[in-house]
Amino acid sequence: MSISKKPDTICGWGRFPCIEANILDKIDFSKSFIPRGYGKSYGDESLYYNVYDTTGLELFIDIDLEKGYIELQSGVELQKILRFLLPKGYTLPVVPGTSLISVGGAIANDIHGKSSRGAFGDFIESFELLTPEGLYECSKDENSDLFYGAIGSMGLLGVITKAKLKIVRGSPYIRQNIIPTKGLEGALETLEKYDKEYEFSVCWIDAFSENALVMFGDYAFYEELPLDLKLGFGAFKSKKTIEIPLVMPDFVLNDLDMRAYNAYYFHRMPKGEALVDYFDFFFPLDNVKNWNRLYGKRGFLQYQFVGPKEASLEVFEIIKSHKIYPYLVVLKRLKASPNRVFSFVKEGFTLALDFPVRDDVLKMLQKFDEVMIKYNCLIYMAKDSRLPKDVFQHIYKDQIKALMSLKARYDKDFVLRSLMFERLFMR
Numbered sequence: 001m002s003i004s005k006k007p008d009t010i011c012g013w014g015r016f017p018c019i020e021a022n023i024l025d026k027i028d029f030s031k032s033f034i035p036r037g038y039g040k041s042y043g044d045e046s047l048y049y050n051v052y053d054t055t056g057l058e059l060f061i062d063i064d065l066e067k068g069y070i071e072l073q074s075g076v077e078l079q080k081i082l083r084f085l086l087p088k089g090y091t092l093p094v095v096p097g098t099s100l101i102s103v104g105g106a107i108a109n110d111i112h113g114k115s116s117r118g119a120f121g122d123f124i125e126s127f128e129l130l131t132p133e134g135l136y137e138c139s140k141d142e143n144s145d146l147f148y149g150a151i152g153s154m155g156l157l158g159v160i161t162k163a164k165l166k167i168v169r170g171s172p173y174i175r176q177n178i179i180p181t182k183g184l185e186g187a188l189e190t191l192e193k194y195d196k197e198y199e200f201s202v203c204w205i206d207a208f209s210e211n212a213l214v215m216f217g218d219y220a221f222y223e224e225l226p227l228d229l230k231l232g233f234g235a236f237k238s239k240k241t242i243e244i245p246l247v248m249p250d251f252v253l254n255d256l257d258m259r260a261y262n263a264y265y266f267h268r269m270p271k272g273e274a275l276v277d278y279f280d281f282f283f284p285l286d287n288v289k290n291w292n293r294l295y296g297k298r299g300f301l302q303y304q305f306v307g308p309k310e311a312s313l314e315v316f317e318i319i320k321s322h323k324i325y326p327y328l329v330v331l332k333r334l335k336a337s338p339n340r341v342f343s344f345v346k347e348g349f350t351l352a353l354d355f356p357v358r359d360d361v362l363k364m365l366q367k368f369d370e371v372m373i374k375y376n377c378l379i380y381m382a383k384d385s386r387l388p389k390d391v392f393q394h395i396y397k398d399q400i401k402a403l404m405s406l407k408a409r410y411d412k413d414f415v416l417r418s419l420m421f422e423r424l425f426m427r
Helices: 078-086 101-108 144-150 183-197 227-231 255-268 278-282 292-295 309-322 359-372 391-395 396-411 421-424
Strands: 009-011 018-024 034-036 050-053 059-066 069-073 124-131 136-139 159-164 173-182 198-207 211-219 272-277 300-307 328-334 348-355
Touching: 009 198, 069 078, 078 101, 078 278, 078 309, 101 396, 124 144, 136 144, 136 309, 173 183, 173 278, 183 198, 183 211, 183 309, 183 328, 211 255, 272 278, 300 309, 300 359, 309 359, 359 391, 391 396, 391 421
Parallel strands: 018 050, 034 050
Antiparallel strands: 009 018, 059 069, 069 159, 124 136, 124 159, 173 211, 173 272, 198 211, 198 328, 300 348, 328 348
């Protein structure tokens, strides 16, 4: 096992928590470890004292546009795939809110996004999984228990080394329609009214003022484009990236600043229909490198759940009563994905709320946990770093049993483990 000469400090994207870890560049099942790509999981699911760095698995293996698939190693970044496919008129069916994640991470977290098609796991042809018991080729027809088990398993069953993904017709341009509204109720009503007319939908809500923008989109294919864009089809706009060079002091990002920024954002965004760049529509925060540093040394956490709309409305009432407002609020509708052993994806509305890490915030989130139990909601574990074990084991009780059953067969010594696994799964 080759490890870093000295332990590195690694964090979840929320910078809560951070630990010292040995970075491994080879897989060796003689010591416990967790695979980790580009470190965009917010919480502690890709943190452990030994971490296998998958980013060296960066080869493209095969592509067939007619049959609609691309095969590559698991450390390839989604952005590289998209920049390769989009000029050819193809794309991945589902992408998350950032393009800066690995293929393996997308599978292990069964990522979702603005698409009405489903989740990432719905469009996987096959993948190769290395477990302590051996190497397995996994698909719906071959080793299907591991296929459906590893999708959404957070790296706890093995290391995904390569994958074959479905691709679909796409475009570097999106025909966007932004409808302004007021409050969570208005966002839910607008989303329900129009989202079936579009392939993509998402809602941004300013929790301070309750201004909301419901954003819809469809691909603008080549034949629909104006002549100037046809001539430059696939030529991505060069947009300057802003970098946050240092972890900011805790006081830099505060309620007053966020009120002002959210008001600016609401008024700046073009209302109605517009033709926009693919990357601007799907990944607006990718243009701010290390934006997580804005939250300061204590970091931030995201509370993301899926359930009926009543759960979202009740959570917002708790926010108003405590007067502790999230700095970012994103609402989407999710489609159920069958056969998963452990996955966040189910039918309902998903609400994502970003908070700075503070004692009063952590106390309020306990009230959110009660709502999760009341409405049979699920928490997205890729974003979590504080959920109490009893709440986790209540809302995921069936999925935990199924995942642990697979670990008993393919990782009986619990070699693959993370801080999250020890925090929530271990008795």
